[in-house]
Amino acid sequence: MPKKKKDDARHLPVVECFCGEKILLIPNVKKMSLAIETHTQKHIKKLRLPKKEAELEAERVRDDLTAKVLQKACEI
Numbered sequence: 142m143p144k145k146k147k148d149d150a151r152h153l154p155v156v157e158c159f160c161g162e163k164i165l166l167i168p169n170v171k172k173m174s175l176a177i178e179t180h181t182q183k184h185i186k187k188l189r190l191p192k193k194e195a196e197l198e199a200e201r202v203r204d205d206l207t208a209k210v211l212q213k214a215c216e217i
């Protein structure tokens with residue numbers, strides 16, 4: 142039987158983008174999506190992609206982070 146580790150609650154839960162940046166998990170859907178959006182803009186700015194590719198990359202980052210957030214939320 143898997144035991145729930147109480148220690149885990151003490152660590153700040155973060156999700157990591159594939160660019161290596163860590164984003165703090167916030168127990169608030171609105172703020173969390175804002176945090177994802179903020180990183181997405183930063184992420185594509187850093188890459189300096191052409192507009193069309195930047196949009197695709199933004200989509201990819203958003204999807205990836207959203208999936209990771211949901212996954213983390215299940216673990217908490």
Ligand SMILES: [Zn+2]
Nearest residue numbers: 158160162184
């Ligand atoms: Zn990123």
